[in-house]
Amino acid sequence: MLQACANVAPRGVYVCGNTSTSSGLTVTVTREGNEFAMEAGALMLADQGTCCIDEFDKMSSQHAQMDLLLSRHVLSLHKANKIKRNLNETTFDGSEIEENSFRERLRNTDENIDHLPHTLFRKYIAYAQKYVKPYLSDEAKEIIKEFYLSLRKQFKTGDCTPITTRQLNSLIRLTQARAKVELREEATRDDAKDVIELMRFSLVDVFTDSSGVLDKTRSQIGTGMSTKNQVMRLLTLIQRKSDAEAKSVFKTSELKELSEQLGMEKTKFYQALQTLNIQGFILNKGQNQYQLVTAI
Structure with missing residues (x-):
């Protein structure tokens, strides 16, 4: 599906998340003799177009780098003693692999659609984006x-x-x-x-849970009540620390100290951080730093 989107987009780039690095997505700096050259990555090549990234869940280390680019359309480079800021407007499509995909339910949809030629569809999208x-x-x-x-x-x-x-x-x-x-x-x-x-x-x-009941806490903070309680208690401590110190950005080591007060295991701590990050309570800023975004 993503490859098809990249093919019909006026300027489309397709990459796979588990084989792409942060530099490969943004900019790579190469050196030839005493001179440095910048080679555009997938997101830069897709400027004013569409970048399709498959298996987005396999590239969590690059999420912080892309957050600034996708939210502000700005890419900052600090390489080879050079500082450069590039404006970038890229439409982003990402996908993760799920065991119970909906594609089975849509198996016969393709048979009922009279497709436009790719060339015409590409021009249609380009016109809509520009005008x-x-x-x-x-x-x-x-x-x-x-x-x-x-x-x-x-x-x-x-x-x-x-x-x-x-x-x-x-x-x-x-x-x-x-x-x-x-x-x-x-x-x-x-x-x-x-x-x-x-x-x-x-x-x-x-x-909706397996019994068909709408549960607003489902897929929110773990699966068991003990896990939910631990994560919520950790979030409460983060909020108190933020109020006491009048700051919202914390190092991972600071958050780990808070988890130790709860007797949380190391593995559970990193799972809790990932859960809070995914659900929008905290934001991974990179360099082992997290920002409190949403209070309880």
Whole structure:
């Protein structure tokens, strides 16, 4: 699927996460004699286009480097005594391998679709990216606002996945993208409804347990109650330390000291860090540093 996206994109690059390094994704500095040269990586080559990264879960060490690039569209280089900042606007597609993939349910979809030629589809995407800049209508804004506030109320307890402005920003971008697909300058209430339906489907898919009951704490903080309690207690200590020291960025060693106060094993500690990072409570800043993003 990702290879197909890269093939039809006006400027598409496909890489596999388990064989790519941080330099291979961003910029590699090579030396010839006394001169240095910079060779663009996958994300730079896909500037103004689409970069498709397969097996994204296998490259956790590169997540911090890509966070700045994807959130601010800026790449900072500090190599060979040179400091360079590059603006980069790349559409990013990533995938992880799941045992129970939905592809089985969509096995026959391809047979029912009359595909556009790749050349025509590539031009269509290029035109939409360059010329179509949708804005939200007043009705679309109101629908998104109501849905976002309702999510905040439903997921407001400590054991639930936090709903932050990231989700709001995602709703806005998806609504604009829905209008852009049809080359429309205005994102209407119907676009917003389609996106909200997609968001609801994803929430049900993630948080529904094996018995079909909607559990907002599922896939949130481990599987057992003891694991959930330990992770939440660690997050509470991080929050207290942040309030006491008036800072939000901590070294891994500092967080490990907090886990030792709870009697947490080393393996459980790193699992807890990964869980808090994935769920958006803390952000991996690289260089063994984490930033507290969302309080309980």
